[in-house]
Amino acid sequence: MNFLILSIIKAAVVAFVLLTALAYLQWLERKVLAHIQLRVGPRRVGPHGLLQPLADVIKLITKEDMMPSHVNKVFWFLAPFIAVLFALIPIAVIPFGTELALPAINLGPVHIPAITTAMQLTDLNIGVLFILGISGLGVYGVALAGWSSNNKYSLLGGLRSSAQMISYELPMALAIAAPLLALNTLSFRGIVDAQAGFFFGFLPKWTIFQVFPFNIISFVLFIIAAFAETNRVPFDLPEAENELVAGFHTEYGSMKFAAFFMAEYCNMVTVSCVATLLFLGGWHPPFPAAYGSSFLPSLAMAGAGVLCFLHAMSPARPFDRITLPVVGVAFFGLAGVFLIPAVALPLIPIVWFSAKVLVILFVYIWVRGTLPRFRYDQLMRFAWTFMFPVAVTNLFLTGLVVALS
Amino acid sequence: MDALLFMIFAAIAVVCGINLVVQTHPISSALSLVGVMGALAALYLLLGGEFIAAAQLVVYAGAIMVLFVFVIMLLNAGTEHKGRGTWATYAGVPLLLVFLGLIAIGITHHLPASENVMFGQFTKGSPLEFGRALFTTYLLPFEVTSVLILIAILGAVVLAKKEID
Numbered sequence: 001m002n003f004l005i006l007s008i009i010k011a012a013v014v015a016f017v018l019l020t021a022l023a024y025l026q027w028l029e030r031k032v033l034a035h036i037q038l039r040v041g042p043r044r045v046g047p048h049g050l051l052q053p054l055a056d057v058i059k060l061i062t063k064e065d066m067m068p069s070h071v072n073k074v075f076w077f078l079a080p081f082i083a084v085l086f087a088l089i090p091i092a093v094i095p096f097g098t099e100l101a102l103p104a105i106n107l108g109p110v111h112i113p114a115i116t117t118a119m120q121l122t123d124l125n126i127g128v129l130f131i132l133g134i135s136g137l138g139v140y141g142v143a144l145a146g147w148s149s150n151n152k153y154s155l156l157g158g159l160r161s162s163a164q165m166i167s168y169e170l171p172m173a174l175a176i177a178a179p180l181l182a183l184n185t186l187s188f189r190g191i192v193d194a195q196a197g198f199f200f201g202f203l204p205k206w207t208i209f210q211v212f213p214f215n216i217i218s219f220v221l222f223i224i225a226a227f228a229e230t231n232r233v234p235f236d237l238p239e240a241e242n243e244l245v246a247g248f249h250t251e252y253g254s255m256k257f258a259a260f261f262m263a264e265y266c267n268m269v270t271v272s273c274v275a276t277l278l279f280l281g282g283w284h285p286p287f288p289a290a291y292g293s294s295f296l297p298s299l300a301m302a303g304a305g306v307l308c309f310l311h312a313m314s315p316a317r318p319f320d321r322i323t324l325p326v327v328g329v330a331f332f333g334l335a336g337v338f339l340i341p342a343v344a345l346p347l348i349p350i351v352w353f354s355a356k357v358l359v360i361l362f363v364y365i366w367v368r369g370t371l372p373r374f375r376y377d378q379l380m381r382f383a384w385t386f387m388f389p390v391a392v393t394n395l396f397l398t399g400l401v402v403a404l405s
Numbered sequence: 406m407d408a409l410l411f412m413i414f415a416a417i418a419v420v421c422g423i424n425l426v427v428q429t430h431p432i433s434s435a436l437s438l439v440g441v442m443g444a445l446a447a448l449y450l451l452l453g454g455e456f457i458a459a460a461q462l463v464v465y466a467g468a469i470m471v472l473f474v475f476v477i478m479l480l481n482a483g484t485e486h487k488g489r490g491t492w493a494t495y496a497g498v499p500l501l502l503v504f505l506g507l508i509a510i511g512i513t514h515h516l517p518a519s520e521n522v523m524f525g526q527f528t529k530g531s532p533l534e535f536g537r538a539l540f541t542t543y544l545l546p547f548e549v550t551s552v553l554i555l556i557a558i559l560g561a562v563v564l565a566k567k568e569i570d
Contacts, residue, residue, distance in 0.1 A: 129459035136467025147478045162475040
């Protein structure tokens with residue numbers, strides 16, 4: 001019974017954090033893209049447009065949800081659900097940190113026993129394969145949306161997406177297989193545990209620094225394939241807006257349209273989590289605690305607080321003189337919280353994990369702001385004549401090194 | 406709990422299987438097949454074959470069926486036109502039931518009695534055990550299958566080349 005209640009609470013927390021993160025990822029993307037293009041981005045709703053995601057959600061929910069008359073009704077209706085479903089499931093096996101140990105609480109009649117739980121919904125011993133399997137099913141959402149819309153642009157988008165997913169799943173699986181040879185486990189928690197410690201006392205034992213240099217090649221291949229799998233620039237052929245209107249989701253509006261966007265962002269988050277766990281050491285810090293890595297979160301928070309106070313000196317808007325110090329004090333409070341050992345122990349791993357995921361997400365957005373799109377034949381040729389042979393060779397060489405050592 | 410889950414997924418598999426035959430549109434049939442694959446994966450998982458379950462999802466539901474759907478979409482295959490029902494349409498279902506009954510009788514009477522399958526008893530479904538079995542006990546079938554697949558690929562290339570020339 002305890003297990004059931006605990007699982008429900010964990011699932012609720014993870015779902016809430018994930019969905020909020022998805023909404024704010026959209027905000028982050030618009031802001032970063034805007035600054036890359038020398039604009040300021042959303043600024044009207046809330047300070048620095050921070051309430052923009054909320055406004056977008058309200059707009060999308062209240063819009064008219066109309067069904068075009070020429071679509072295949074069942075599949076057209078089903079497609080966004082499939083896309084979102086298979087995008088949200090993989091988060092269940094992602095571990096976010098070490099263990100959370102809560103002391104027993106006695107509040108009069110209410111008695112909550114002491115709880116020790118892993119910061120993860122479930123630790124499958126085939127976690128990596130599970131993610132590969134489920135994310136492979138996500139393509140049905142896009143393909144069905146394209147086909148059932150009964151529209152040539154949508155159909156082309158769906159076709160491109162299926163072809164792209166099949167082609168890039170191969171190098172992606174091979175790029176994942178190479179580091180797994182050395183790690184010798186398929187459970188994400190086991191994979192992260194195998195990356196604890198440091199070479200020569202300072203270089204973290206992350207997968208990319210093991211089996212030098214083959215795992216670095218695996219990492220680069222994985223990231224490229226991940227961009228293609230999530231339909232992001234420079235591989236966003238399925239929704240190339242200047243060729244295909246909006247690709248597979250041309251005929252969708254309101255929340256169904258938002259569902260495809262949620263699925264895309266959720267896939268981005270999942271892939272970034274997998275890259276962090278598999279290659280970048282999960283929640284292990286980039287340098288030893290002896291050199292003060294545990295104090296870095298506090299330091300960053302305090303720095304943000306100081307920055308807020310500095311900006312409050314020369315406010316851009318009148319009310320910044322009041323709001324910025326308040327935010328600054330909040331940051332200082334957070335910095336203090338991270339100095340309390342009992343709180344910091346479970347929190348600091350989460351901070352490192354989220355920081356690494358955020359860096360990869362930032363690279364996603366950065367690439368979108370920088371690179372042009374591939375042509376379709378270039379995309380296919382790149383997958384089959386470059387990525388695939390390199391991935392196979394890399395797998396063989398990694399296997400050789402692992403077998404010899 | 407195990408029996409209930411087995412019933413649910415077995416029912417999904419059977420219903421999807423029937424739907425696969427009954428549907429007239431190729432996309433509906435292909436998606437029913439995906440349903441069968443997914444339900445089978447869940448059944449493997451219940452039996453303790455976690456690696457097989459994941460492979461079933463990755464290979465069949467995730468790769469092969471996506472290819473099927475891709476080809477159906479590419480060729481824009483339309484709804485199958487059914488002619489007027491012949492005697493086979495009406496006699497098919499009873500004959501099938503009789504056939505399945507005969508098979509069931511044959512199995513229960515002529516095969517040696519086996520132990521019941523217990524959920525959660527089988528623990529050798531991990532990738533390690535699976536790989537070891539594949540490369541020691543079942544090495545020959547494994548290699549023969551690989552060669553067979555290679556021949557099929559070569560055959561496809563030869564046929565495609567002939568078309569181009």
